[in-house]
Amino acid sequence: MNLTKPIIIALILGIVVGIGLNLMGSNVFNPVDTYLLTPLGQIFLRLIQMMVIPIVVISIILGTAGLGDPKKLGRIGGKTIGFFLISTTIAIIIAMSLAFIVQPGEQGLLDEEAANFEATEAPPIIDTLINIIPTNPIQAMVEGEMLQVIMFSIFIGFGLALLGKKTDKVHKLFEQGFELVMFLIMIIMYTAPFGAFGLIASAVGGTGFDAISSMLAYFLVVLAALLIHAGITYSAVVKFLAKKNPIWFFKNFLPAISVAFGTASSGATLPVSMSTAQKRLGVRKSVSGFVQPLGATINMDGTAIMQGVATVFIAQVYAQDLSMTQILTVVIVAVLASIGTAAVPGVGLVMLAMVLNQVGLPVEAIGLILGVDRLLDMTRTAVNITGDAACALWVSETEEAEPDSDSEEESAPQPS
Template sequence: MKKPGLTAKVLTGLVLGAVVGLLINLFASGSFEVINTYLFVPLGQIFLGLIKMLVVPLVLFSIILGTAGLGDPAKLGRIGIKTVTYFLVTTTIAITIGLSLAAVIQPGLAGDFDLSSAEFETTEAPSVGDTLLNMIPTNPIASLVEGNMLQIIVFAVFVGLALTALGEKTKGLVAFIEQGNDVMMYLVGIVMKFAPYGTFGLIATAVGSQGFSAMKAMGSYMLVIVAALLIHAVFTYGGTIKFLAGKSPVWFFKKFAPAMSVGFSTSSSTATLPISMEVAQDELNVPKSVSSFVQPLGATINMDGTAIMQGVATMFIAQAYGIELSTMDLMTVVLTAVLASIGTAGVPGVGLIMLAMVLSSVGLPAAGIGLVIGIDRLLDMTRTAVNISGDAACAVYIAETEKIRELRLKNMNA
């Protein structure tokens, strides 16, 4: 009899966690805190801690190797432009889907919401200009300690370019970095054996603490976001795989399912990065040089799932407050959300900070975030799964187009 694979185990942990969390919330809510404190939280946090332990060294090693592996700086520039363009275009598509679906279904009119109790303290986010200026680390060691992903990426790219330029002189250092990367990927494999249990704990905590009543009250809002995420994943990412990469969307989602399951449970693109890179390289056949560059960058600035939440939440809050948004307002929402996805890169609680920026851009009260914050944890899980799928779809697209380009050049030179 064939043993169940990792995907089946993680999905089993996910479903069991959701069922157990919901049952305890419905029938034994008084004992939830004790069970959560001594069972669910330790399982989830140990798993999260193990993954986060590997993120910084893995990103550093992989991007240095990825940049060095690309060799030609012109190739790096070409891949970089294609990657960023893809992320900006898909983010625009994502928020447009969210706005359109919310305009049709109108979740903000589905019930009477207590606007007087809606509260949310806004946090000022850095501008796009400040983010771009702050990308260059004044102290790379401090960037590594703080886990500042954009600065780590920039530093690693420079090191990779230097290794390429110096060639034979640095082959010892390249070998050391390759060995370091191999060690990290081996550790990822070990950590993934704990994934089903960690997933169980994280989901049980999320579902058990939110409860059925909160989900029922905001059912229409949740339905719109989940529907928009599904449409975006199937059509935008499925279309990318089918028409731009020439692969089967079913193959893509089936192979990438383990990473999506972990992304769903952790609610963090960065925390899921070691697993999503391993799956992309081993299961989707993305070269290390492409995966090592595209996916860490995507985990930092590509937030399609979050952009969908921006669109739906903006329309929901406007409808709940009885405020009509003009066509120009909607265009402003799209532009602000796309720019905010870069401007808030690497900021903790990025989704709600971005939403506050979007709401203020069209004159909606930021306090309205208080209406949706109660179930944001559950929705954050779904949009993280979509975010990392977008990074992987982009990596597959870049890998296939580069492969085709190299074949054409080889044929021309033959």
């Protein structure tokens, strides 16, 4: 299915309709949003989210089992986590540098008394690390605890790899389950243009011009940092590490990027991003099945960029200078906070509260950026999943070429 054009058309149409409804006022927008736009978006999101746990469990089990040699699993795991940590660090350095240069918080457009945000306490990093190991895997699946689900799936895949032929039938069952899940996702994707239209129209219509204009400097700095990171950092990874053409990469990964922009959820986009990486980028199924679900949980470059810019922005609004120690603290905490961040819309605000607490800035100031956060959330989600795909492509290209035995799909041409 070539859904890229319909999705992009739906996004553009949604923006136009959202602006039109906003201009007509809340009396027109609210009923249309309640009875048409929100249901369209939520139906699509629920259909996709329904498949997230099955695709994560099955793909990571198959990916881990497909890697076979425990040494190879450790090597690929080390590459993946190392890439994510370095990439997130680069992202937040770009964000904070740009924020210090442009100084969006000193534009005189905001009244900090308008800030109104009730912070949800973020869990300590040590608790996050301990909680990676589930006490009840089924409960973890029910509650959507993705790190626990991933840990359990890796454990099962590791067992299948060591047992080899003794568990051939179990391995075959998971392979058949994967084919079934991917087929169902293909059917669900027919609703993607309608879901994208509803989601973007609701977001644009509810934001309004006042919120955007008052936050224009902050909005543009975050957007610029996201584009610089995607256009330079990821292009460099694709060009110099994966030895591929960046234009080819972005062109072929565009269907997943457009879905990520519409849903603002790395988790909801995961089935689409995996399918796109495997079929259009030629990433091996075993690598894609391991790297991309892991990335959807711990690789949040876009969220780190928002946290970096927002911290500097809020410090400038409140006329507080950040010391070099505080700046380093923001970088370290934002990188660590990305581990275990739920792949759902808006969770970056919770993690931002954790960052602000560490540097002594008022958490309630998050209310200043709420007006445009939904639109930025969509963009940073697209950046997040693009980073996952770039990492998967690099790992796939640098590991020994061992084609997946059950893969019959022909990938798109891969020029250097």
